[in-house]
Amino acid sequence: MSEPTILQPGLLLVLSAPSGAGKTTLARQLLKETPQAHFSISVTTRRPRGKEQEGVDYHFVDVATFQSKIERGEFVEWAEVHGHFYGSPQSTVDMARAQRGVAIFDIDVQGGQAIKRKHPDAVLIFVLPPSMEELERRLRDRQTDSDETIRRRMLAARSEMERGISAYDYVVVNDDFERAYSELRAVVVAEGCRRGRVDLSRLKLGVG
Ligand SMILES: Nc1nc2c(ncn2[C@@H]2O[C@H](COP(=O)(O)OP(=O)(O)O)[C@@H](O)[C@H]2O)c(=O)[nH]1
Numbered sequence: 001m002s003e004p005t006i007l008q009p010g011l012l013l014v015l016s017a018p019s020g021a022g023k024t025t026l027a028r029q030l031l032k033e034t035p036q037a038h039f040s041i042s043v044t045t046r047r048p049r050g051k052e053q054e055g056v057d058y059h060f061v062d063v064a065t066f067q068s069k070i071e072r073g074e075f076v077e078w079a080e081v082h083g084h085f086y087g088s089p090q091s092t093v094d095m096a097r098a099q100r101g102v103a104i105f106d107i108d109v110q111g112g113q114a115i116k117r118k119h120p121d122a123v124l125i126f127v128l129p130p131s132m133e134e135l136e137r138r139l140r141d142r143q144t145d146s147d148e149t150i151r152r153r154m155l156a157a158r159s160e161m162e163r164g165i166s167a168y169d170y171v172v173v174n175d176d177f178e179r180a181y182s183e184l185r186a187v188v189v190a191e192g193c194r195r196g197r198v199d200l201s202r203l204k205l206g207v208g
């Protein structure tokens with residue numbers, strides 16, 4: 001997107017999906033094309049996998065460090081997912097609010113719902129795979145997870161989808177990537193035009 005939309009008071013965008021549906025790929029593309037967007041780098045106790053880098057994909061910490069961050073109130077939300085702890089930094093929300101930017105959270109449904117409870121203006125988008133077969137194929141082709149992990153993720157997928165579909169504001173089906181991405185972008189553009197988000201005080205109209 002070209003000129004930054006005038007966002008007031010910032011846009012908190014949550015992307016969730018069953019693992020392997022493509023939300024990280026969609027989030028990264030949105031980030032590349034949205035100058036005022038920041039990716040929320042979660043803190044996790046799971047180990048890095050593949051080419052993941054500290055401070056880029058996640059902040060990787062041990063359980064004791066994670067617990068001290070909870071105690072210091074450093075998370076807007078945190079949860080246990082697939083046997084590991086994950087938390088979204090409160091500082092990402094504060095930055096989006098202060099800079100009137102877009103914060104993109106790539107988190108699970110319980111995390112999305114927790115953010116919405118604290119920040120009712122957050123926008124929750126759920127990404128669906130076109131089929132269970134395709135979801136499993138993507139997990140296998142990614143070559144980052146063991147058979148056991150894939151089995152666990154496939155088991156979790158159905159309940160995650162049911163919860164996401166009923167609790168989220170938007171649903172994007174990621175079959176053809178370009179189409180799915182253009183739908184995601186359309187949501188971001190539309191949300192930026194919501195009454196209350198357009199900063200009328202910057203315009204010389206004498207209204208608002
Ligand atoms: N609640 C919450 N969930 C998170 C956070 N960070 C990542 N997750 C979710 O944890 C799950 C596992 O993430 P990950 O281990 O990266 O595997 P992935 O599903 O293949 O991306 C995914 O559903 C993520 O969206 C976070 O900060 N909070």
Ligand SMILES: Nc1ncnc2c1ncn2[C@@H]1O[C@H](COP(=O)(O)OP(=O)(O)O)[C@@H](O)[C@H]1O
Nearest residue numbers: 019020021022023024025138142174175176177
């Ligand atoms: N529309 C699509 N068609 C085919 N493969 C896709 C599509 N979107 C993403 N992928 C691939 O599927 C795999 C899972 O995507 P990823 O973004 O890591 O998922 P998630 O973050 O939801 O776990 C990756 O290898 C990615 O390149």
